[in-house]
Amino acid sequence: MSRVVINNLSVRRGNKLAVDNLSLTLEAGKITALLGPNGAGKSSLVLALAGVLPVEGGTVEIDGQLVSAKAPEVIRAAGLAAVPEGHRVLAGLSVHDNLLAAGFGHKASVAEEAVADVYGIFPELAERKAQKAGSMSGGQQQMLALGQALVARPKFILADEMSLGLSPLIVKRLMGVVVKLAEQGTGILLIEQFTHIALKLADEANVMSRGRLTFSGAPGKLIDEPDILHRAYLAQ
Ligand SMILES: Nc1ncnc2c1ncn2[C@@H]1O[C@H](COP(=O)(O)OP(=O)(O)OP(=O)(O)O)[C@@H](O)[C@H]1O
Ligand SMILES: [Mg+2]
Incomplete structure (x- = not known):
């Protein structure tokens, strides 16, 4: 089974760590939700995984192949493709x-x-x-x-705020494709401002605040205990 193993990753932006010693594993065929307030570091994580931002510390491996600090095209060829925030076509x-x-x-x-x-x-x-x-x-x-x-x-897709500014109908269409891709074996990192959509689709949920993961576990737990999410949003 294919996997991306992120181990103690740190990413610096200016004088602060936007991603602070973060560890997370993505698995083939699984949707991993990443939620968190503005400025939590979600996009910085995506950009570093894609090789666009430099890595300050830690490692990223795709099926045992070290890809952290490699060029974007090398990372893409190794099976990881990002859909960056703000549909840049x-x-x-x-x-x-x-x-x-x-x-x-x-x-x-x-x-x-x-x-x-x-x-x-x-x-x-x-x-x-x-x-x-x-x-x-x-x-x-x-x-x-x-x-x-x-x-x-790609074996893995990093989808950063795909639904931003789009109509509910289009969001449904895009999420349908995401689910289908996962069913066909693609691993997905799903970053979503519409937390209820992400939690409905995800196999695993993570909450990020100030560069760190403050929760990792079953999406149902965040639905049952919304305070966990609220606290993360207030902490930022
Ligand atoms: N170009 C930049 N230069 C310097 N610092 C930046 C830059 N972009 C973002 N940052 C900082 O890095 C931190 C993480 O930002 P990032 O955009 O990764 O968060 P995010 O979780 O994606 O937020 P959002 O939900 O608003 O997309 C924030 O403190 C932000 O101010
Ligand atoms: Mg972002």
Whole structure:
């Protein structure tokens, strides 16, 4: 079974540790929710895991392969793809070119196959292949951002606030895809401002506050004892 093992990871932002000695394991086919207030360090964790932010201390291993402090493309090739906060697509490029651009590192034929698979998952994108990404709705752009991660055929996806600013219908659509991916064996780190959605879908829940995990356990426990979450939000 594939896993990502994060061990005592620290990430510095400015003069403070945004991620402070954090340990967490992601497993294939599991949805791991990560909740916590603004500034808790969730996005910093994602960016460090993806190799975009430098690691101050600790390690990240994917199936025993050390990937911490490696280049983003090496980490992506090792099976970990991030969907960063704020659906960053290349606004001036077509949907198709956005997906092809995300296939870098693959042979052209493999990239085309991976892009075709994304169109299978999101027919909404297939219908808009030639449309400039920046002219699509927020929901369609978020589908494209997730599609860009999927082109890498990742074993693990880090989804950072995918539902931010989107309509409930689109959120439901995106979460449906996330659940399906997990059922097919992809491990998911799900960061969500809508905590009730994340807790409904997740196999395991974690609460982060000031760079540290303050709770790890069954999602049902956070539903039954909302005070645990409230305390984390007040502590920040
Ligand atoms: N570009 C930056 N430069 C310096 N410090 C930053 C930067 N971005 C974030 N920080 C700081 O790092 C800490 C963690 O922020 P981060 O964005 O990782 O939190 P978050 O949990 O993702 O919050 P949110 O829920 O608002 O997305 C905060 O103290 C924040 O002020
Ligand atoms: Mg964030």
